[in-house]
Amino acid sequence: MLHLPSVRFCSVLPIPIYDQKSRIKLVIVGVALLIGAATVIYTNLLVQRLSEREQKQIDLYAKTQRYLINTEEESNVSFLYDEIIEANTTIPVIWADDSGYPLDAQNLPVPKGLSETARVSYLQQEMLKMKEQHPPIVIEIGGGVRNFIYYKESSLLTQLRFYPLVQLAIIGCLGVIAYFAFSYSRRAEQNRVWVGLAKETAHQLGTPLSSLVGWQAYLRESERFRGEPIVEELGKDIRRLEIITERFSNIGSVPVLKDENILRVTQNAISYLQSRVSRKVSFEIKTDLPTDTPAQVNIPLFDWVIENICKNAVDAMDGRGSITIHLRRPVRNKSQIAIDITDTGKGIPKSKLESVFLPGYTTKKRGWGLGLALAKRIIENYHKGRLFVKWSEVGRGTTFRVILNG
Ligand SMILES: Nc1ncnc2c1ncn2[C@@H]1O[C@H](COP(=O)(O)OP(=O)(O)OP(=O)(O)O)[C@@H](O)[C@H]1O
Ligand SMILES: [Mg+2]
Numbered sequence: 001m002l003h004l005p006s007v008r009f010c011s012v013l014p015i016p017i018y019d020q021k022s023r024i025k026l027v028i029v030g031v032a033l034l035i036g037a038a039t040v041i042y043t044n045l046l047v048q049r050l051s052e053r054e055q056k057q058i059d060l061y062a063k064t065q066r067y068l069i070n071t072e073e074e075s076n077v078s079f080l081y082d083e084i085i086e087a088n089t090t091i092p093v094i095w096a097d098d099s100g101y102p103l104d105a106q107n108l109p110v111p112k113g114l115s116e117t118a119r120v121s122y123l124q125q126e127m128l129k130m131k132e133q134h135p136p137i138v139i140e141i142g143g144g145v146r147n148f149i150y151y152k153e154s155s156l157l158t159q160l161r162f163y164p165l166v167q168l169a170i171i172g173c174l175g176v177i178a179y180f181a182f183s184y185s186r187r188a189e190q191n192r193v194w195v196g197l198a199k200e201t202a203h204q205l206g207t208p209l210s211s212l213v214g215w216q217a218y219l220r221e222s223e224r225f226r227g228e229p230i231v232e233e234l235g236k237d238i239r240r241l242e243i244i245t246e247r248f249s250n251i252g253s254v255p256v257l258k259d260e261n262i263l264r265v266t267q268n269a270i271s272y273l274q275s276r277v278s279r280k281v282s283f284e285i286k287t288d289l290p291t292d293t294p295a296q297v298n299i300p301l302f303d304w305v306i307e308n309i310c311k312n313a314v315d316a317m318d319g320r321g322s323i324t325i326h327l328r329r330p331v332r333n334k335s336q337i338a339i340d341i342t343d344t345g346k347g348i349p350k351s352k353l354e355s356v357f358l359p360g361y362t363t364k365k366r367g368w369g370l371g372l373a374l375a376k377r378i379i380e381n382y383h384k385g386r387l388f389v390k391w392s393e394v395g396r397g398t399t400f401r402v403i404l405n406g
Helices: 017-070 078-085 116-133 155-221 229-251 262-274 299-316 371-382
Strands: 093-096 102-106 137-140 146-151 258-261 281-287 294-297 321-328 336-343 386-393 397-405
Touching: 017 078, 017 093, 017 137, 017 146, 017 155, 093 116, 102 116, 116 146, 155 229, 229 299, 229 371, 258 262, 262 281, 262 294, 262 299, 262 321, 262 336, 294 299, 294 397, 299 321, 299 336, 299 371, 299 397, 371 386, 371 397
Parallel strands: 281 321
Antiparallel strands: 093 102, 093 146, 137 146, 258 294, 321 336, 336 397, 386 397
């Protein structure tokens, strides 16, 4: 088992925090779907009513036309023309003769400036579309001659039919914008918390650390403790604290990335860990890379990532098994370097492959659930690389892949 860090506290973060979050998300999506469905149903009801009204209006229109054609007393009933025929300012209508020639049109946006032939062909095309919606109404005008009234639903009705879709699309767009704005501000806030906490920790550690360095120098020189192993042990702890302070200070500022020999850096990180974990855990480093291959890293932060991943691996194997670190060029991008860390531990269930990187997600009694969240942040935000679970099988093991820029 690892000796570091030596002081552990019980986790105070509630484990089911992410289950609760996904339940809330489900409720929000459910309510949104209900509102959407209610809007569509209500608008369809309105469309149906308006459609029935238009049908009645057109029937009355046709009856009036029939009456006007067959009546002798045109002057007495001319009000019918004004009140019913002219009053139809919404439903598009085409009046055509037996041969399908359009005689008159109402409420149609016939383009201006058309020649007579073009106008007729435009109206005939409209008649075809109208026929698809409703069969034309036949008007007997005497002597066996028949005329036809073609009509279609008003543009108001058509717009109303599409209104819920437009409304849902707008709400959807607003939802997406709100989601991105919200997650952007949440991420910015998280960044401020991480950076602020790290800076503060580095700052707080600095004072007792310099005092400890002073004490060690004093003890080394004192008659009583000169040459005592305890002074050198104290030195090791001081070095460890310095590494921790350096890590926090790098997280709290813009870390400097340098071209480092990635094989050597990895070997150093592993040999440091190897001396601190159970002998029942074996480490092996494999590589196909030339020994001097460089990668852009900040050593204190990179070490922290390797330490977090390997500590988890040791925990997943209950302190017994093997950890293999394989460095290679990823197949897709040969300018990058992939570091695969494979353990023979208990594995991660498929449904949790993403959750393990969420801050606060832990399955351990004494875990904070911060190790992988921090590692991902270090690799993706500070090194512009990637960290993900490449493979995992319950009961067999896990491979985490770190991708760095070469
Ligand atoms: N190699 C692994 N094999 C199996 N499960 C793993 C492995 N690495 C991580 N996990 C799972 O992911 C969880 C989150 O890991 P993470 O390092 O973020 O937190 P933690 O180890 O629980 O606590 P902390 O690192 O903060 O002390 C772990 O609790 C564990 O369930
Ligand atoms: Mg961990």
